[in-house]
Amino acid sequence: MPSSGEHDSSSAFVWPPQPEAAPGRGPEVTVAPATEALESARARVRAGWIDFERTWLDPVAEPLERRIEACGWHPDTPGTACDRCGATIGPFEVGEFGCTSCRGRRLPWQRLVRLGAYEPPLSEWIQEIKFTRWRHLGLQLGGRLGGRVMDAGIDAGEASGHGPWCVVPVASSWRRRMGRGIDHAAILGLGVAKALDMPVVQGLRRRHRPSQRAVPVSQRRGNVSGAFRGRRVVAGRSVLLVDDVTTTGATIRAASRELRRMGAERIWVAVLAVAES
Numbered sequence: 001m002p003s004s005g006e007h008d009s010s011s012a013f014v015w016p017p018q019p020e021a022a023p024g025r026g027p028e029v030t031v032a033p034a035t036e037a038l039e040s041a042r043a044r045v046r047a048g049w050i051d052f053e054r055t056w057l058d059p060v061a062e063p064l065e066r067r068i069e070a071c072g073w074h075p076d077t078p079g080t081a082c083d084r085c086g087a088t089i090g091p092f093e094v095g096e097f098g099c100t101s102c103r104g105r106r107l108p109w110q111r112l113v114r115l116g117a118y119e120p121p122l123s124e125w126i127q128e129i130k131f132t133r134w135r136h137l138g139l140q141l142g143g144r145l146g147g148r149v150m151d152a153g154i155d156a157g158e159a160s161g162h163g164p165w166c167v168v169p170v171a172s173s174w175r176r177r178m179g180r181g182i183d184h185a186a187i188l189g190l191g192v193a194k195a196l197d198m199p200v201v202q203g204l205r206r207r208h209r210p211s212q213r214a215v216p217v218s219q220r221r222g223n224v225s226g227a228f229r230g231r232r233v234v235a236g237r238s239v240l241l242v243d244d245v246t247t248t249g250a251t252i253r254a255a256s257r258e259l260r261r262m263g264a265e266r267i268w269v270a271v272l273a274v275a276e277s
Contacts (some may be wrong), residue, residue, distance in 0.1 A: 015185060047232035064140040067121065075115050075148055083152070085244065086112040086274040102183040106166040109241070113152045116147050118275035126244050128271055133182040142191020142242075143273055149240065149270050150196060162266040163237040166201040167193040169253050172241040173208035173229065198242075199277055203234040203262065204255055212251060220250040228258040236264030239268055247275040 035037050068074075081087065085102035093099050114124045129138040151275050154165065169189035177183050186200075193200045207227045215223045246252050248268075256267050 003215065015134065036125045062096050064125075064137060065126075071121050073116075073121050075144065081114055081117075081274065083111055083113070085249065086114045086269075086271065088117055088274070088276065094142070101257050108253060108260055109269045111152065112252075112269040112271070113145075113149050114270075114274050115141070115148055115272045116246075118273035122273050122277075130180060130184045130244070133165065133180070135182065135187050138182075138184060138187035139191040139194075142188040143195045144191075145242070145270055145272055146192040146195025149192065149268070154196070154268065156242070160174075165196075165198050165204075165240055166234070167196070167198050167240050167242055168201050168203040168234065168259065170241060170251060171202070171204040171206040174208045176211070177206045185243050188244060188272065199238065201233050201237075201239075203231050203239065203259060204262075205229045205231070212247070217248055220248050221253075224251050224254040230258040230262035232262055234259055237264060238266040239264045240267075240268050240269050245270050245275055246271050246273075 079091070079094075080089070082089050082099040082102060084094075084098040085105075086105065087101040089099050095103070097103050098105070118126075123271060125137060128134050129141070135262060143266070144148055167189045169183070169185040172180075172183050172185060189200050192198075204226070207229070209223050209227050212220050241252060241255060241259065243252055243255075252269050256269065259267060
């Protein structure tokens with residue numbers, strides 16, 4: 001019998017139960033706790049999902065950040081494009097009244113900001129938004145465009161005596177929205193507005209006309225003439241007009257003039273890319 005104060009280890013309660021070692025089979029076997037086995041199983045499941053996503057989902061919907069990292073793309077640096085018409089320029093090609101492409105021309109907007117030139121990979125991402133209805137990519141690119149507008153010096157409040165800013169996407173016709181299944185300019189506008197903390201205003205309506213991509217360059221101005229109808233909600237406000245691509249500028253020129261007619265006091269244009277005509 002053990003003396004008082006001593007603990008009889010042979011009668012102590014042990015959990016979980018330990019298997020008894022058979023004679024001649026060496027030391028007792030220690031069983032891993034159930035929680036360690038569960039965590040190990042979860043880790044294997046997570047690793048399996050990561051492998052699955054990289055193998056099957058990346059070709060369909062690879063995140064924008066990973067695409068940028070893989071290809072080394074970056075937005076325009078200051079001085080790459082004319083801040084009046086958006087054309088690509090070289091060193092010392094732009095002056096107080098624009099570059100050689102727009103100097104001497106009257107434009108219905110004060111400033112044009114672009115994310116880059118219409119060339120891969122940016123052109124491929126734009127086509128993906130329009131023709132595969134990848135809305136999340138449109139929101140991400142819109143957010144980056146909003147960052148470029150902010151870097152250009154826009155003031156989201158009262159701007160130099162003009163009314164407060166609002167984002168107005170270039171409108172698509174009802175038939176084109178139904179055909180594509182997406183209003184790509186509206187998606188871009190949402191991304192821009194979120195980055196700049198501005199409201200989105202549907203300030204334009206558009207009649208259906210042939211796509212500008214299907215019309216010769218010499219006829220694009222006539223193709224959009226009278227296509228837009230503005231709304232008075234833009235009266236007394238500063239407008240940030242958002243579109244995906246501009247080539248000749250016919251579409252954003254027609255939209256800007258209609259916004260002016262509706263009483264917009266100040267207009268900036270923000271586009272993802274400028275395609276040289």
